[in-house]
Amino acid sequence: MARGTGPFSLASLLVPLSLLTLVRNRTGLLCDLLSTLARNPDPPREVIVGVSGGEDPRPHVPETPFPVHFLDVGSDGDRIRYSQARNACARAATSPHLLFLDADCLPAPGALAAFADVLETRDTLAIGEVRYLRPGTHDLADPNALRASSLPHPARPVPPASGWEPSDAYEMVWGLCIGIRRETFERLGGFDTSYGGYAGEDTDLAIAAREAGVPLAVVAATVFHQHHDVFEPPLQQVEATLANAQRFREKWGWWPMGGWLDAYARLGLVDWTPDAEHATLLRQPTAKEIESARHTIARPFRMAQA
Numbered sequence: 001m002a003r004g005t006g007p008f009s010l011a012s013l014l015v016p017l018s019l020l021t022l023v024r025n026r027t028g029l030l031c032d033l034l035s036t037l038a039r040n041p042d043p044p045r046e047v048i049v050g051v052s053g054g055e056d057p058r059p060h061v062p063e064t065p066f067p068v069h070f071l072d073v074g075s076d077g078d079r080i081r082y083s084q085a086r087n088a089c090a091r092a093a094t095s096p097h098l099l100f101l102d103a104d105c106l107p108a109p110g111a112l113a114a115f116a117d118v119l120e121t122r123d124t125l126a127i128g129e130v131r132y133l134r135p136g137t138h139d140l141a142d143p144n145a146l147r148a149s150s151l152p153h154p155a156r157p158v159p160p161a162s163g164w165e166p167s168d169a170y171e172m173v174w175g176l177c178i179g180i181r182r183e184t185f186e187r188l189g190g191f192d193t194s195y196g197g198y199a200g201e202d203t204d205l206a207i208a209a210r211e212a213g214v215p216l217a218v219v220a221a222t223v224f225h226q227h228h229d230v231f232e233p234p235l236q237q238v239e240a241t242l243a244n245a246q247r248f249r250e251k252w253g254w255w256p257m258g259g260w261l262d263a264y265a266r267l268g269l270v271d272w273t274p275d276a277e278h279a280t281l282l283r284q285p286t287a288k289e290i291e292s293a294r295h296t297i298a299r300p301f302r303m304a305q306a
Contacts, residue, residue: 013043013065014043014044014045014065014066015042015043015044015045015112015113015116016045016095016096016097016116016120017044017045017095017097017098017099017112017115017116017119017179018044018045018046018047018048018093018094018095018097018098018099018182019037019044019046019047019048019099019101019112020047020048020050020086020089020090020093020098020099020100020101021033021047021048021049021050021089021100021101021102021103022049022050022051022052022073022080022082022085022086022089022102022103023049023050023051023052023054023057023103024051024052024053024054024075024080025054025055026057026103026104027055027057027060027061029103029104029226030049030057030061030103031057031060031061031062032106032140032226033101033103033104033105033106034047034061034062034064034068035062035140036106036107036140036141037064037066037107037112038062038063038064038065038066039141040107040108040109040110040111040112041109041110041113042109042110042111042112042113042116043064043065043066043112044066044095044099044112045066045094045095046066046067046068046069046093046094046095047064047066047067047068047069048069048071048089048092048093049068049069049070049071049089050071050073050085050086050088050089051070051071051072051073052073052074052075052080052081052085053074053075053078057070058070069092071088071089071092073085073088073089076196076197079197079198079240080197080198081196081197082175082191082195082197082198082201083190083191083192083193083195083201084191084193086100086175086190086191086201087190087191087193090182090185090186090190093182095182096119096181096182096183097115097116097119097120097179097180097181097182098179098180098181098182098185099112099115099177099178099179100175100177100178100179100180101176101177101223102175102176102177102225104225104226104228105130105176105177105223105224105225105226106140106146106223106224106226107221107222107223107224108143108146108147108221108222108223108224109143110221111128111221111222111223112221114128114163114164114219114220114221115128115179115219115221118163118164118179118217118219119179119180119181122164122215122217123181123184123214123215124164124180124214124215124216124217125170125173125178125179125180125184125205125206125209125214125215125216125217126164126178126179126180126216126217126218126219127156127157127167127172127173127174127177127178127179127216127217127218127219128159128177128179128218128219128220128221128222128223129152129153129156129158129159129220129221129222129223130152130153130156130174130176130177130222130223130225131146131147131150131151131152131153131222131223131224131225132150132151132152132153132224132225132227133146133149133150133224133225133226133227134149134150134151134227135227136149136227143224146224147222147224150224150225155172156169156172157169157172157218158218159218159219159220159221159222160218160220161220162220163219163220164217164218164219164220165217165218166215166216166217166218167216167217167218168216169216169218170203170206170207170209170210170216171203171206171207171256173202173203173205173206173216174202175201175202176225177223178202178205179219180209184209184214187212188205188208188209188212188214189208190205191204191205192204192205192208192251194247195244195247195248196240196243196244197237197240197244198234198237198240198241198244199234199237199240199241199244199245199257199260200241200244200245200247200248200256200257201244203248203256203257204248204251204252204256207252229294229295230294230295231290231293231294231295232263232293232295233259233260233263233264233293234260234293235264235267235269235285235289235290235293236285236290238264238269238270238281238284238285239281241257241260241261241264242261242264242270242279242281244257245257245260245261245279246278246279249277249279255272255274255279258274261279262274267285267289268282268283269281269282269283269284269285270282
């Protein structure tokens with residue numbers, strides 16, 4: 001189902017790119033994303049919203065100069081099936097270029113055009129700059145204020161001032177923001193659906209791209225990540241993270257998410273070392289341990305990649 005195309009919609013002004021996002025009880029963030037895209041000078045040809053249970057966002061989204069298509073992608077209980085859901089959104093897309101973007105991210109003006117320009121001229125896996133907004137109220141319509149109120153990820157490649165630069169940091173690819181040609185995504189087989197729930201499927205896609213000879217490009221494109229509480233390490237996801245890390249180790253021969261696995265091991269939750277072939281869950285985290293891992297201040301890093 002598509003929601004509104006607005007009175008000033010001109011197909012020639014839309015960037016030849018499908019923006020794909022997933023939601024589960026994040027209606028407010030989705031509305032912020034759609035409003036930002038509508039304000040920017042480079043709106044996408046379409047937005048595909050994969051709804052994974054929870055609140056129905058359809059009645060709440062704003063009118064936009066581009067179509068917004070909603071797709072029910074199912075869920076695994078109260079969890080999003082990331083690989084399956086993203087693959088379903090990609091199948092529903094009609095543009096030659098795909099941008100996977102989390103619903104809590106706001107593209108800066110020109111970001112989508114920068115992704116589309118790179119994908120138009122280069123068969124590549126593309127990533128941009130993610131800047132993390134500090135807690136508090138922000139003027140979401142002012143990209144300069146957002147930049148001043150945000151922090152970059154210290155472990156990820158610094159984007160160029162314009163255009164794009166090649167990179168070999170495939171392990172830094174994150175499902176939060178990935179650009180790729182649709183035909184290349186299909187050739188790679190999409191996200192591996194043997195990864196269940198949370199974590200690992202994005203790194204897997206990146207390594208599959210590297211093995212297939214698809215170059216990685218860091219694009220001069222910025223997205224702002226809206227602040228929300230995070231768990232570092234994600235103790236509430238320990239079983240899924242462990243299973244996906246094991247799947248990745250068996251497939252590629254090395255462990256992803258080493259920072260998280262090391263944190264789990266230090267807490268006595270898993271039996272794991274970097275040179276081990278297998279990781280074993282020893283116990284579940286307590287409610288107190290899970291709550292102690294919650295952080296309510298901006299932490300612009302991901303232990304999984306440490």
